[in-house]
């Protein structure tokens with residue numbers, strides 16, 4: 001009798017753990033594969049160049065961006081309807097889901113342009129005062145817990161974001177760090193660095 005009730009208790013505990021613990025993860029996966037997939041693609045591999053790849057993006061950065069969208073610190077018309085439905089409780093699971101997907105390199109279309117972009121990425125532009133991107137975004141653009149991954153991103157999206165930081169349309173960078181970088185970059189430099197990053 002005693003043994004049976006212990007067994008029952010264990011079974012109930014196992015069941016509730018089974019249903020409870022992974023449910024946040026299951027919710028995130030459900031959201032990702034039914035809602036986000038329409039724009040960000042399967043596993044965060046977007047096929048539209050203005051929709052960012054999310055696969056393998058830094059988890060902390062993903063969480064910050066989603067929070068910034070929810071709080072209205074970062075605004076985008078295309079993301080707005082999704083954000084209106086999103087709860088802050090969904091953020092950690094979604095960030096973990098996309099950070100856990102395997103990233104894939106994009107395609108370099110202009111090798112010479114990419115070469116110029118690599119130089120800007122690694123050395124900056126000492127004449128105009130653009131700092132080297134590598135100091136924050138890390139070798140090969142992989143990012144870290146403080147800075148986003150840029151490797152393998154669509155050229156069009158990267159160009160758009162640098163332009164948005166430059167114009168101030170995007171202003172959710174703490175301490176203006178990216179705006180200070182972007183204000184010195186020329187259009188040609190944006191294209192070059194985006195071309196380089198796409199191929200990583």
Ligand code: HEC
Pocket residue numbers: 031032035036037038039040050051052054057062065066075076078079082086094160
């Ligand atoms: C209708 C299309 C659409 C849907 C659906 C959508 N997104 Fe987006 N998402 C975008 C666009 C476009 C951007 C770029 C916004 C910008 O330029 O600032 C973006 C940006 C993002 C970013 C910032 C990426 C970065 O590198 O800074 C994250 C994170 C993100 N979306 C997550 C999600 C998640 C999670 C979902 C599902 C819950 C979702 N999105 C649904 C279109 C969409």
Ligand code: HEC
Pocket residue numbers: 052064120121130131132133134135136137146147148149150158161162172173174177178181185193
């Ligand atoms: C001092 C550190 C620093 C340097 C140097 C720097 N960045 Fe950034 N960058 C950041 C931070 C921080 C963010 C994220 C801002 C936020 O929280 O939204 C960012 C965001 C970005 C984004 C947006 C990524 C996305 O997924 O939306 C792009 C693109 C970018 N940086 C490109 C560059 C390029 C190109 C250079 C070199 C010319 C560069 N950065 C140099 C700190 C830096």
